[in-house]
Amino acid sequence: MAAARRIVIENCAIATVDADDTEYASGHIVVAGGRIESLGAGKAPRTWRTSYAVSTPPATS
Numbered sequence: 001m002a003a004a005r006r007i008v009i010e011n012c013a014i015a016t017v018d019a020d021d022t023e024y025a026s027g028h029i030v031v032a033g034g035r036i037e038s039l040g041a042g043k044a045p046r047t048w049r050t051s052y053a054v055s056t057p058p059a060t061s
Helices: none
Strands: 006-015 023-032 035-041 052-055
Touching: none
Parallel strands: 006 052
Antiparallel strands: 006 023, 023 035
16 A cells, blocks of 8 residues: 655644644644645755755745
């Protein structure tokens, strides 16, 4: 079976549903096999940026 395609989304606003309701004004999400592998503030780790990447435009108020 082929490895799941990894999708990296950067420069996106993120509102989590963790215990602390963490929010990131500009962060990244890494998804593979229908599951979130990583999310956090800033750009994705360099090792994942070689995957299929989407960079959203900066948010405006």
